[in-house]
Amino acid sequence: MTTETARVVVEARLRREPDGVWHGRVWTDDTTVDLALTLGQAVTRMLWIGDCASSFTVDRVLDRNAHVTGAGHAPF
Secondary structure, X not given: OXXXXXXXXXXXXXXXXXXXXXXXXXXXXXXXXXXXXXXXXXXXXXXXXXOEEEEEEEEEEEOOEEEEEEOOOOOO
């Protein structure tokens, strides 16, 4: 996952709905990462899977877990 100021390695559990919307959860076990701060300050958020990327919005953040909704084509 990347923002203007950070690159964070995350694990993700995502799903794509029949209408093309994708959403799910991303998280990190890295205790040095403040996911709420990293995502909250970002204007551009991109989730990368391999060579594919997609922008997303953040629904909510709790500790090092974020629930996200895709804002474009699913990166998977």
